[in-house]
Amino acid sequence: MPTHINDSEPAGFDAEALYRDLLAQVRAGLSDVPDAAIVGIHSGGAWLAERLAADLGLQARLGFIDVSFYRDDYARKGLHPDVKPTRIEFNVDGATIVLVDDVLYTGRTVRAAINVLFDFGRPQRIMLAALADRGGRELPVAADFVGAYARLAPGRSLALSRDASGQLSLKIEDDNA
Numbered sequence: 001m002p003t004h005i006n007d008s009e010p011a012g013f014d015a016e017a018l019y020r021d022l023l024a025q026v027r028a029g030l031s032d033v034p035d036a037a038i039v040g041i042h043s044g045g046a047w048l049a050e051r052l053a054a055d056l057g058l059q060a061r062l063g064f065i066d067v068s069f070y071r072d073d074y075a076r077k078g079l080h081p082d083v084k085p086t087r088i089e090f091n092v093d094g095a096t097i098v099l100v101d102d103v104l105y106t107g108r109t110v111r112a113a114i115n116v117l118f119d120f121g122r123p124q125r126i127m128l129a130a131l132a133d134r135g136g137r138e139l140p141v142a143a144d145f146v147g148a149y150a151r152l153a154p155g156r157s158l159a160l161s162r163d164a165s166g167q168l169s170l171k172i173e174d175d176n177a
Contacts, residue, residue, distance in 0.1 A: 003148040005132070015160065015168035018131055018147035019048065023055055025145040026098060026129055030056065033096045035124075037061035041113050042084040044102025044160035047168065048131060052100060061095075063088035070112035092121030098145075102160040104130035107141030132158050132170065 002021065005013055030036045038058050040049025046064045053062040066084045099113055110128060117123060129145040134152055150158060157175035162168055 002133075002146045004150075005148050006151040013148070013170045015131065015170040018170065019051065019168055022048070022129060022131055022145055022147040023052060026052055027056060029127065029145060030096070030098070035061075035095050037063065037090055037092075037095045037097045038100060039063040039065055039088065039097055039113075039117065040100040041102075041109060042066045043082075044131070044162075045100045046084070047160070047162045047166075048102060048129070049098075049100040051166075052098070052129070061090045063090065065099075065113050065116045067109055067112035067116060070115045086116060088117075088120050092117060092123050094122070094124045096125045096127065097123045098127045098129050100129045102131050103150075103158045104128070104133045104141070104143050104146070105136050105157075107137045107139035110141045111139055131160060131168075134158060 003018060036058060038049045038053045038061065040046035042064060049062060049064065053059050064084065065086050068083045097117065099110065101109060104110065114126060117126065127144040130143045131147045132150050133143055133146045134150040152172060155175050156172055158170060159173050160168060160170050
């Protein structure tokens with residue numbers, strides 16, 4: 001059962017508990033899927049995808065996507081200074097792929113990630129997992145698996161971080177984008 005959070009709560013949330021809820025949902029959702037794969041969107045989605053792949057025994061079917069060149073605001077914002085490599089080393093054709101992002105917001109990052117996936121082949125199905133869904137969609141995108149639903153005031157955002165031991169933390173901060 002996803003958690004509901006809002007920005008009137010304390011600044012920190014138990015991202016590890018949200019991850020455990022997300023893992024349980026993904027595990028149940030993939031229980032009858034023989035060719036599942038996990039693909040994380042850099043950076044927070046990649047961290048979550050690594051954990052999901054390890055917990056679900058899907059390390060051989062783990063990939064990562066950087067959407068920097070596929071964003072519809074690329075011409076306006078330019079290249080992000082921290083571009084990571086896209087790496088998908090399994091056959092995408094016919095696969096059921098769980099696309100993983102840390103925070104689902106407008107849907108534009110997910111759209112860009114789907115464009116990247118189709119450069120690698122034609123998946124049978126793409127499912128979406130997000131640690132937090134903060135609403136505010138601009139495109140018709142919905143997650144299949146969600147750790148928490150968040151309602152934030154304008155100008156606020158959710159930021160996932162990971163420490164050296166791999167522990168996740170999620171906090172609300174001012175949106176400086």
